[in-house]
Structures are given as structure tokens and as C-alpha cells.
Amino acid sequence: MDSDIGQELRPRGRPRAFDGEAALEAAMRSFWASGYDGASVDQMCRVTHMSRASLYQSYGGKEGLFLAAIAHYAETRVARVAAALGPNGTLAEDLGAFYQEVVRLATDDPETPGCLISCVLSDAAGSNARFREELDHRFMAFEARISARLDHAGWPSLTKVQSRIAAGLAAAIARGIMLRARSGSGHEDLAQVADAAVLALLQLSD
Amino acid sequence: MDSDIGQELRPRGRPRAFDGEAALEAAMRSFWASGYDGASVDQMCRVTHMSRASLYQSYGGKEGLFLAAIAHYAETRVARVAAALGPNGTLAEDLGAFYQEVVRLATDDPETPGCLISCVLSDAAGSNARFREELDHRFMAFEARISARLDHAGWPSLTKVQSRIAAGLAAAIARGIMLRARSGSGHEDLAQVADAAVLALLQLSD
DNA sequence: CCATATAAAGAACGATCATTCTTTAAATTG
DNA sequence: CAATTTAAAGAATGATCGTTCTTTATATGG
Numbered sequence: 001m002d003s004d005i006g007q008e009l010r011p012r013g014r015p016r017a018f019d020g021e022a023a024l025e026a027a028m029r030s031f032w033a034s035g036y037d038g039a040s041v042d043q044m045c046r047v048t049h050m051s052r053a054s055l056y057q058s059y060g061g062k063e064g065l066f067l068a069a070i071a072h073y074a075e076t077r078v079a080r081v082a083a084a085l086g087p088n089g090t091l092a093e094d095l096g097a098f099y100q101e102v103v104r105l106a107t108d109d110p111e112t113p114g115c116l117i118s119c120v121l122s123d124a125a126g127s128n129a130r131f132r133e134e135l136d137h138r139f140m141a142f143e144a145r146i147s148a149r150l151d152h153a154g155w156p157s158l159t160k161v162q163s164r165i166a167a168g169l170a171a172a173i174a175r176g177i178m179l180r181a182r183s184g185s186g187h188e189d190l191a192q193v194a195d196a197a198v199l200a201l202l203q204l205s206d
Numbered sequence: 207m208d209s210d211i212g213q214e215l216r217p218r219g220r221p222r223a224f225d226g227e228a229a230l231e232a233a234m235r236s237f238w239a240s241g242y243d244g245a246s247v248d249q250m251c252r253v254t255h256m257s258r259a260s261l262y263q264s265y266g267g268k269e270g271l272f273l274a275a276i277a278h279y280a281e282t283r284v285a286r287v288a289a290a291l292g293p294n295g296t297l298a299e300d301l302g303a304f305y306q307e308v309v310r311l312a313t314d315d316p317e318t319p320g321c322l323i324s325c326v327l328s329d330a331a332g333s334n335a336r337f338r339e340e341l342d343h344r345f346m347a348f349e350a351r352i353s354a355r356l357d358h359a360g361w362p363s364l365t366k367v368q369s370r371i372a373a374g375l376a377a378a379i380a381r382g383i384m385l386r387a388r389s390g391s392g393h394e395d396l397a398q399v400a401d402a403a404v405l406a407l408l409q410l411s412d
Numbered sequence: 413c414c415a416t417a418t419a420a421a422g423a424a425c426g427a428t429c430a431t432t433c434t435t436t437a438a439a440t441t442g
Numbered sequence: 443c444a445a446t447t448t449a450a451a452g453a454a455t456g457a458t459c460g461t462t463c464t465t466t467a468t469a470t471g472g
Contacts, residue, residue, distance in 0.1 A: 013448025014438040037243045038333045041430060051450045052431080062430065122385055123329040127244045135389045161402045168386075168399045169406065175385045176378025179328055183341045193374045196367045200375065200406035219418020220468040247460060257420045258461080268460065 016054070023048035025076075028069040032112040036066055036124035036131075063130065070134060073116045077105055078138075081174075082145050091153040092202055095170075098146075099194035102174045106181035107190060114182030118175045143171045150205075161204050169204075173197045222260070229254035231282075234275040238318040242272055242330035242337075269336065276340060279322045283311055284344075287380075288351050297359040298408055301376075304352075305400035308380045312387035313396060320388030324381045349377045356411075367410050375410075379403045 026047040030039045041062055045052055059065040084097040106114055114120075117138050125132040147167035155163040177190050177197075232253040236245045247268050251258055265271040290303040312320055320326075323344050331338040353373035361369040383396050383403075 010440075011448075012440055012446080014440095014450075016449070035329060035332050040428080042428095051452085053433095053451080054449065056431075057449080118385060119329070119332075122388060123241060123325070125389060126241050126325075132390065139386065139389055161405065165398045165402050168395065169379065169402045172379050172382025172386060172399060172403075173375065174382070176380070176382035179324060179381050179385065180345065180374075180378060182328060183331060183345055184338065189374065192371045193378060196371050196375045196410065197378075199367065200410045203409040203412075204402065204406045206409075216470075217418070218416075218470055220420075220470095222419065243459095246458080248458095257422085259421080259463095260419065262461075263419080 018049045018054065020058075023050055024068060024072045027065055028072050028116065029112055031066055031069050031120055032073070032116045035120050063128070066124070067130075067134065070116065070121060070138075074138065078117070078142070081105060082142075085145065085149045087149065087152055091150070091205075092198065094149065095198045095201060096195075099174070099177075099197055100191070102177055103181075103187060103190045103194050106178050107185075107187040113184075115175070115178035118178040119182050139171070142174075143167045146170050156205055159205060166201065166204055170197075170201055173201075224255045224260065226264075229256055230274060230278045233271055234278050234322065235318055237272055237275050237326055238279070238322045241326050269334070272330070273336075273340065276322065276327060276344075280344065284323070284348070287311060288348075291351065291355045293355065293358055297356070297411075298404065300355065301404045301407060302401075305380070305383075305403055306397070308383055309387075309393060309396045309400050312384050313391075313393040319390075321381070321384035324384040325388050345377070348380075349373045352376050362411055365411065372407065372410055376403075376407055379407075 026049075027044055030043060030047050033039075034043070041052065041055065044050070044062070044065060045055060048055070050058070055061075055065060059068055081098065081101040084094065084101045086094045086097075088094055088097070117135070121131060121135050121138070125135040143164075144167075147163050150163040150166055155166065157163075161169075177193060180193075181190060232255075233250055236249060236253050239245075240249070247258065247261065250256070250268070250271060251261060254261070256264070261267075261271060265274055287304065287307040290300065290307045292300045292303075294300055294303070323341070327337060327341050327344070331341040349370075350373075353369050356369040356372055361372065363369075367375075383399060386399075387396060
């Protein structure tokens with residue numbers, strides 16, 4: 001009764017030897033670099049400093065750890081890309097910032113090229129129904145976020161292209177850039193494609 | 207000396223029990239549907255009607271069979287997409303036909319959604335240097351093909367966007383569409399995105 | 413008909429994988 | 443200082459994988 005005084009409440013038994021946040025970050029990076037099949041549970045235990053027992057206790061298995069890593073990725077990486085959409089400035093400025101973040105995310109670290117969702121989850125979804133469902137949700141949420149930004153800018157509802165479709169195009173471009181980064185394209189090349197993407201999308205609203 | 211008369215020359219030993227062309231088509235579809243890791247050698251022997259011994263004799267192993275399947279895919283599937291670029295009509299018409307073929311290829315058969323190169327090879331390249339090289343070549347060739355079509359249409363060389371970059375954008379869109387098809391998007395949705403892509407790309411040349 | 417050559421069929425091998433189980437260590441509670 | 447609770451460490455398990463090897467079948471050449 002006197003152990004949970006203040007903020008130092010310690011659970012009953014032997015304390016964990018790993019840091020949950022750091023473990024998730026390390027697991028995420030391992031999946032990102034090696035793919036779902038390519039990253040073994042042994043490798044995961046090594047990089048997260050977790051025992052197999054702890055991994056299964058905390059996440060239920062490899063599949064659960066992967067889903068947790070995806071959520072961590074969405075909160076720490078995708079969130080930055082989505083935040084660039086603002087609205088912070090004009091639509092042109094925000095789209096420019098958006099694609100700049102996309103290229104940065106895809107090329108910043110040569111150990112983790114491309115996108116954990118577009119490249120890794122997208123592949124794992126092929127042979128796992130739970131992952132397919134997760135991918136669908138993530139993709140739809142991403143497109144909805146872009147669509148909302150276009151609507152906020154007063155996207156002409158009478159034009160040939162609805163904001164929902166334009167958002168689908170914008171998202172497809174972002175994923176194409178992620179894929180190209182995975183295959184070795186560098187920051188310079190992709191930044192030029194990103195600039196062209198902004199121009200092309202903006203002229204769609206005329 | 208009298209066995210190779212005419213076109214009926216038969217090799218010396220026991221004749222093959224499988225058809226090379228049909229085997230390649232079946233192997234391609236299996237890799238396309240299940241991914242590189244997801245398709246086992248056992249599965250390959252079943253669908254191609256080859257014995258393990260024949261598979262290793264003819265293709266050297268799983269890796270060689272996959273590369274042969276990629277080549278077969280490029281010759282039979284990608285070739286149709288590239289052919290749509292013509293030049294057959296105006297740039298607008300040809301781009302429209304191009305993306306129509308992209309969407310068709312990605313959504314035609316629900317057993318094989320998306321693109322064998324953009325989705326499957328792209329993933330396998332992550333853990334195999336030979337596959338990475340192959341992917342790079344295929345991606346560059348695809349972009350060069352689009353770029354040549356833009357140049358042929360007299361793509362304004364003085365505009366803000368070079369044809370090489372515009373081709374990179376056009377290819378990124380195609381790959382984004384392939385990826386979205388893999389995650390379950392249907393023909394209708396993607397066709398609308400494809401139409402928007404044509405509009406956006408054309409307005410880039412103004 | 414016999415020697416030779418090629419392919420089919422499938423057993424066998426070694427490696428790797430995800431998962432579970434057993435034992436040991438380190439903490440709190442009374 | 444026991445008793446209890448939780449985690450770490452790692453061996454054990456069963457399945458699957460890509461590859462190789464052995465045996466059998468089917469063709470041609472002389």
C-alpha cells in the first residue's frame with residue numbers, strides 16, 4: 001500500500017529490462033529496413049533488447065509487434081507529413097511542404113528507404129487478412145486527410161475533378177515517390193518530381 | 207544424322223513433360239499472386255507441372271525462375287502498356303490509353319492485383335542485390351519510354367518541368383495506382399484517378 | 413537389343429523460422 | 443527472511459523452406 005506513493009509506483013515482480021518506447025522505435029526501424037518476412041523474431045529480440053518471452057507477453061507475437069510498429073510509425077512519421085498539410089499557408093505552400101516531407105521521409109535514412117506502410121505493410125498485406133484490413137484503413141485515412149485539405153481551400157466542386165479523386169491522385173503520387181525511393185532514387189531526383197507534382201495538382205483546380 | 211531433318215528435331219533423352227511457355231506464364235501468375243517469399247518451390251512445381259529437378263535444371267533455382275517470370279511479364283504485360291503510348295494519336299489520347307492499360311493490368315484479374323514489378327519485385331529487391339539491379343533497370347526503362355513519348359510530342363524544353371521529370375511523375379502515378387489496386391481498390395475508383403492524372407500531366411506542358 | 417542420354421518422381425538434408433516451455437534471476441509483500 | 447510475482451535467458455519443438463541426391467522412366471543412336 002505504500003509502494004504507489006507519488007509517481008514511482010513499481011509493479012510487483014522483476015522489473016523490465018527494456019524501454020517500451022525505444023523498443024517500439026527499434027522494432028519499427030527493423031521492419032522498415034528488412035520487411036516483415038525479412039525481419040526474424042531473433043533479430044527483433046536483439047534490437048529491442050527484449051527476451052522472446054517478453055515479446056510474446058507484451059505483443060502476442062510477431063504479428064502484434066508489427067501492428068504496434070505500424071501504429072508507432074503513423075504517430076511519429078506519417079503525422080509529420082500530414083501536419084505539413086496544415087492548413088498553414090496557401091494550398092500551394094502546404095502541398096509543397098507536404099511533398100517535401102514525403103521525400104524527406106522516404107530518403108532521409110539510407111537504412112530505411114521508402115515508407116513502412118506503402119512498401120512493407122503493402123507487401124505483407126498480400127498474405128495476411130489482418131494486415132490487409134490495416135492497410136486499407138491507413139490508405140483511406142491518408143486520402144481523407146488530403147481531401148479535407150483540398151476542401152478547406154475551397155476546391156472547386158464544379159470542376160471536372162472532385163476533391164476526393166484529386167486526393168486519390170495526390171496520394172498515388174506520394175506512394176509512387178515512396179516506391180521509387182525504395183528502389184534507390186535519391187533526394188535530388190525525387191524532390192524535382194515532387195515539385196512537378198505540386199504544379200500538376202494545382203493546375204487541376206483551374 | 208537423320209533425326210534433325212525438318213523442324214522435328216528431338217533431343218536425345220526422355221522428352222520434357224511440361225510446356226516451357228505455359229510453365230512461365232503459370233510461374234509468373236503464382237509469383238504475382240503470392241509474392242516472392244509467399245510462393246514456395248513446391249507450389250511452383252505444382253502450377254508449372256515441372257519436377258524439382260527440371261526446375262533447377264532449366265532455371266537454376268527459385269531466383270532464376272523469378273527473373274524469367276519477370277522477363278515474361280515485361281514482354282507480355284508491360285509491353286501492352288508501353289504500346290499504348292504509341293505514338294498512336296495525340297499526346298492526350300495516348301496518355302489516356304496508357305493509364306487505361308495501367309488500370310486494366312492492375313485490376314483485371316482479382317487473383318493478381320497490382321503489378322508484378324512495382325509490388326512484388328519491388329519488395330523482393332529489399333533483400334536481394336540481383337533483384338535490386340533488375341528493378342532499377344525496369345524502372346529506368348519505363349521512365350525512359352514515357353520520356354521519349356513526351357519528347358516526341360514536342361514537350362516544351364523551356365518550361366519549368368523537363369520531360370525527364372514529367373516522365374518520373376507519370377511513372378510515379380502509375381506505380382501509385384498499381385499499389386492502390388494491390389490494397390483492394392477497384393477498377394472504377396482507379397479509372398477516375400487515371401483520368402485526373404492525364405489532365406494534370408497535360409496541363410504541366412502549358 | 414543394348415548403350416546412352418535426358419527427364420520425372422520423390423526422398424533426404426540442412427538451415428531457418430515462429431512459437432512454446434523450462435529454468436533462473438530480480439523485484440515486492442508480509 | 444520466506445513467499446510471491448514478474449521478467450530474462452535460452453533450450454526444445456514442430457513446421458516449412460530451398461536445394462540436392464537417388465532412383466526410376468522414357469526417349470534416341472547404333
